[in-house]
Each structure stands twice: as structure tokens, then as C-alpha cells.
Amino acid sequence: MNRESFAAGERLVSPAYVRQGCEARRSHEHLIRLLLEKGKCPEDGWDESTQELFLQELAIMDSNNFLGNCGVGEREGRVASSLVARRHYRFIHGIGRSGDIAAVQPKAAGSSLLNKITNSLVLDIIKLAGVQTVANCFVVPMATGMSLTLCFLTLRHKRPRAKYILWPRIDQKSCFKSMVTAGFEPVVIENVRDGDELRTDLSAVEAAIQELGPDHVLCIHSTTSCFAPRVPDRLEELAVMCARYDIPHIVNNAYGMQASKCMHLIQQGARVGRIDAFVQSLDKNFMVPVGGAIIAGFNDAFIQEISKMYPGRASASPSLDVLITLLSLGSNGYKRLLKERKEMFSYLSSKLKKLSEAFSERLLHTPHNPISLAMTLQTLDEHQDKAVTQLGSMLFTRQVSGARVVPLGAVQTVSGHTFRGFMSHADDYPCAYLNAAAAIGMQAQEVDLFIKRLDKCLKAVQKEQNKASPVPQASWGDGAEEADIGEVAGNPENVLCDTCQDAS
Numbered sequence: 001m002n003r004e005s006f007a008a009g010e011r012l013v014s015p016a017y018v019r020q021g022c023e024a025r026r027s028h029e030h031l032i033r034l035l036l037e038k039g040k041c042p043e044d045g046w047d048e049s050t051q052e053l054f055l056q057e058l059a060i061m062d063s064n065n066f067l068g069n070c071g072v073g074e075r076e077g078r079v080a081s082s083l084v085a086r087r088h089y090r091f092i093h094g095i096g097r098s099g100d101i102a103a104v105q106p107k108a109a110g111s112s113l114l115n116k117i118t119n120s121l122v123l124d125i126i127k128l129a130g131v132q133t134v135a136n137c138f139v140v141p142m143a144t145g146m147s148l149t150l151c152f153l154t155l156r157h158k159r160p161r162a163k164y165i166l167w168p169r170i171d172q173k174s175c176f177k178s179m180v181t182a183g184f185e186p187v188v189i190e191n192v193r194d195g196d197e198l199r200t201d202l203s204a205v206e207a208a209i210q211e212l213g214p215d216h217v218l219c220i221h222s223t224t225s226c227f228a229p230r231v232p233d234r235l236e237e238l239a240v241m242c243a244r245y246d247i248p249h250i251v252n253n254a255y256g257m258q259a260s261k262c263m264h265l266i267q268q269g270a271r272v273g274r275i276d277a278f279v280q281s282l283d284k285n286f287m288v289p290v291g292g293a294i295i296a297g298f299n300d301a302f303i304q305e306i307s308k309m310y311p312g313r314a315s316a317s318p319s320l321d322v323l324i325t326l327l328s329l330g331s332n333g334y335k336r337l338l339k340e341r342k343e344m345f346s347y348l349s350s351k352l353k354k355l356s357e358a359f360s361e362r363l364l365h366t367p368h369n370p371i372s373l374a375m376t377l378q379t380l381d382e383h384q385d386k387a388v389t390q391l392g393s394m395l396f397t398r399q400v401s402g403a404r405v406v407p408l409g410a411v412q413t414v415s416g417h418t419f420r421g422f423m424s425h426a427d428d429y430p431c432a433y434l435n436a437a438a439a440i441g442m443q444a445q446e447v448d449l450f451i452k453r454l455d456k457c458l459k460a461v462q463k464e465q466n467k468a469s470p471v472p473q474a475s476w477g478d479g480a481e482e483a484d485i486g487e488v489a490g491n492p493e494n495v496l497c498d499t500c501q502d503a504s
């Protein structure tokens with residue numbers, strides 16, 4: 001309501017009360033004004049009523065919500081279902097214009113403002129999370145793999161002779177496909193083993209540059225966040241190499257924004273060498289539904305170029321989700337989540353260490369990986385990886401998601417390239433293992449439940465092995481929450497899934 005409306009209200013209700021109500025409204029509006037003026041994430045999260053007021057104010061700036069709108073075009077933001085309209089807070093026009101995802105849409109001033117303010121808040125959060133010198137970023141309504149593809153396609157015009165992308169191996173299919181889909185030939189650089197860790201083979205990267213010729217290399221595609229025992233790539237050294245040979249550098253930081261170590265690596269890489277863009281997933285770092293990513297970089301012009309590569313308009317949903325999330329959390333709320341995640345990582349690490357020792361296994365020593373852990377499965381007869389995959393299916397049946405068992409010697413062909421030892425980031429990692437990760441939002445009780453269920457599954461598998469029977473006949477004993485694993489026992493192969501295959 002504006003001043004005239006309040007004045008009219010004073011004829012119906014005591015002016016003193018109306019004035020107080022008007023003041024109350026002004027305090028919500030004050031927060032909105034600060035947000036728009038500063039373009040920064042508020043420190044303290046907003047009340048839902050302020051968020052709804054803000055979203056409503058933005059939505060009524062869009063032409064589909066004009067009271068007198070007369071649409072005669074081919075896209076007028078008409079929506080058949082009111083449920084769909086509400087699901088999107090009546091933002092129907094999406095973001096961007098044909099030809100630039102960052103451009104202002106004349107039919108939708110509110111959506112355009114939403115898009116700009118979201119990108120500005122996200123930039124603020126990237127700095128807060130550890131990359132202080134980031135110059136620009138934008139939210140793109142595609143997941144990480146496709147967003148990497150967009151970066152490679154943008155580089156294509158700048159490097160017409162380039163055919164290859166140098167890629168320190170990480171066994172995640174979307175990373176590999178992001179390069180193939182963009183029309184480039186990935187050159188797989190095998191990792192080197194350093195203790196238990198798998199690390200970037202810098203001399204192999206350099207040898208590949210020299211052999212292929214720097215002009216024929218589109219970029220180095222490195223990775224921060226990954227499953228242990230692989231650890232984040234040696235970004236500083238790679239960045240220096242990129243600067244020396246004048247080769248672009250794109251970093252896959254899929255779930256690295258939540259880990260200060262990954263963010264620090266990116267900051268350092270940019271400080272001492274060259275990083276052109278780093279890409280991170282929205283769902284993995286901000287606890288929102290799948291569908292978006294952030295493309296960020298240190299050169300404003302290059303990031304704008306990428307946004308101009310995007311053909312056409314785009315969904316505003318990922319931007320809206322992350323905007324609402326950041327306004328509800330505030331920067332303090334996000335910082336708290338980051339801190340809790342770190343604590344949860346230590347907690348999971350100590351619990352898993354204890355459990356592994358109880359089963360004569362070992363927590364792999366991977367100090368450079370800040371998110372993912374790996375515990376050996378040596379005592380399960382690893383040369384016949386049956387027990388290992390059986391453990392995976394048992395965990396899956398017991399509703400443990402995200403834990404991933406990695407048997408030895410899996411062979412997998414992805415887009416024509418055959419990987420030996422697939423899932424383990426190496427041709428011949430010496431032992432089978434199990435991964436678990438402490439990701440943002442994880443709770444201590446989830447760790448406890450995981451450890452409890454893993455303990456039971458390991459006991460059951462071990463018991464079976466001692467009996468040398470091909471089929472586990474586990475008794476799950478206590479607890480009403482315990483699921484029956486009869487189906488696993490009957491046919492373990494049938495329930496192989498995420499847990500035993502490639503996670504996400």
C-alpha cells in the first residue's frame with residue numbers, strides 16, 4: 001500500500017494504528033531497499049513475509065501480471081494452470097532475451113531485476129566462500145556438465161586450431177561428456193599415486209601440451225571436488241602452466257563451493273596463474289533442486305562472452321530458488337552451514353576410522369580431500385568383487401544413499417573412451433573401497449545412522465564369507481526401522497544401482 005492507501009485506511013481504523021502498521025511495512029521495505037542498493041546478501045536471513053512481499057513486488061512488474069495487458073505476441077506468459085503460476089511466484093517470462101541470458105527482458109522488468117540481483121548475491125557469496133577476487137558470475141539454468149560445455153564452446157571461437165582438452169582423470173561421466181558434447185577430444189591424463197591419494201600428474205600434463213602443441217589445446221579442464229582417494233587437482237601449478245603456455249583453464253568446482261579448501265585453491269590459482277572460469281552446481285552447494293549452475297571467473301569480459309553464447313531465453317527457476325534460499329539464510333546462515341559441514345566432515349571421518357579399524361580395514365589417508373572419504377574393503381574378497389558389490393546393494397536396500405562401493409577392475413566405456421578401473425580414477429588402484437561424503441546440510445544423526453547400518457552390513461557380509469556361502473542370510477535383529485533385506489539375499493544383482501554404480 002502507498003501513502004494514499006494508508007490515508008484512506010485512516011478513515012476506517014484509528015490513525016495511530018494505521019501509522020504503526022505503515023511503519024511496520026516500512027521496515028520490510030527498508031530491507032528490500034538495502035538489498036537493491038547494495039546488491040549483497042543480507043547478513044541475517046529475511047522473514048518469509050519480507051521475502052514474499054519482495055517477490056510479489058517484482059512479479060507485478062512483469063507484463064503477464066499487468067491488469068490491463070493486451071498480449072498479441074507469440075509468447076505472452078500465459079499459463080493454463082494456476083498451480084504452475086503459483087509454483088513460480090507468477091514469474092513466467094524466464095530470464096534473458098534471444099541471444100543473451102544476461103540481457104534485460106522488456107516484457108519482464110521484475111524477472112530481469114530478479115536475475116540481476118540473484119547474480120549479484122551469488123557473487124557476494126562466492127567471495128565470502130573464499131574467492132575474493134572473482135570478477136563476475138551468472139546463474140545458468142543447466143546443471144554442471146552442460147555449463148562446462150557452454151564454457152568450452154565459448155573458447156572455441158578464440159582458439160580455432162584447438163581440438164583437444166587436457167583433462168586430469170576424474171571418473172564422473174558428466175565431466176567427460178561435457179567435453180565430447182562440445183566437440184572436443186579429451187586427452188585423459190592419468191593421476192599419480194602419492195601414498196593413498198591420487199593426484200595430478202603435472203609432468204604428464206606438460207608433456208601433453210608439448211606433444212600436441214599449445215595452439216591445438218583448447219584448455220586444461222581441472223577438477224576440485226571429487227571422490228576420495230582422488231584429491232583436488234594441483235590448481236596452482238596447472239594455472240601457472242596455463243599462463244606460461246597461454247592456454248585457457250576451466251575448473252570444474254561441482255561441489256567445491258562448500259569447502260574453503262577448494263575455494264582457496266581457485267583463489268590461489270588465479271593469483272599465481274590463469275583460471276578463465278570455474279563452474280559449480282547450485283543443488284550441490286545451495287541445497288536447492290537440481291537444474292542450475294554458476295559460471296564464474298576473474299575476467300568480466302570473458303564471463304559476459306559465455307553468457308552471450310547461450311542461445312535464447314532461459315528458465316528463471318534456478319535463479320529464483322537460489323535467491324529465496326540466500327534471502328532466507330542470509331550470509332550468516334550460509335556461513336553457519338559451511339562451518340557445520342566442516343565439523344560434520346571431522347565427525348564422519350573419526351567415526352569411519354573407528355569402524356574401519358574394528359573390521360580390520362583402514363580409512364584411506366587423503367588429507368587433501370575436504371569432502372569425501374574412503375575406507376578400504378580389503379577383507380571382502382576383493383579379487384572376486386562380488387562381496388563388494390553385495391555390500392553396495394545391501395546399503396542401498398537399507399536406504400543408505402550416496403555411499404558408493406568401488407570394486408577393483410571395473411571397465412566402462414564412456415562416449416567411446418574405455419576406462420580401466422572405472423570409478424576409482426585410476427587404472428589399477430590397489431584396493432576396493434567405500435566412499436562417503438560430508439556435504440552441506442548433513443546432520444550428525446545421519447552420520448550415526450550410516451555408521452550403524454554400515455556396521456550391520458559389514459558384519460553380515462563377513463559372516464557370509466566365513467560360512468563361504470554365496471548368499472548372505474543376515475539377521476537384522478533389533479529396531480523397528482530395520483528393513484528386511486530378503487530381496488538382496490535372493491538376488492543381489494537386481495538391486496545394484498547408484499550405490500554400486502556411478503553416483504550422480
Ligand SMILES: *Cc1c(COP(=O)(O)O)cnc(C)c1O
Pocket residue numbers: 143144145146170172174175223225226252254255281504
Ligand atoms: C555433479 C558433478 C558433475 C556434474 O554433474 P551435473 O549433473 O551436470 O551437475 C561433474 N563433476 C563432478 C565432480 C560432479 O560431482
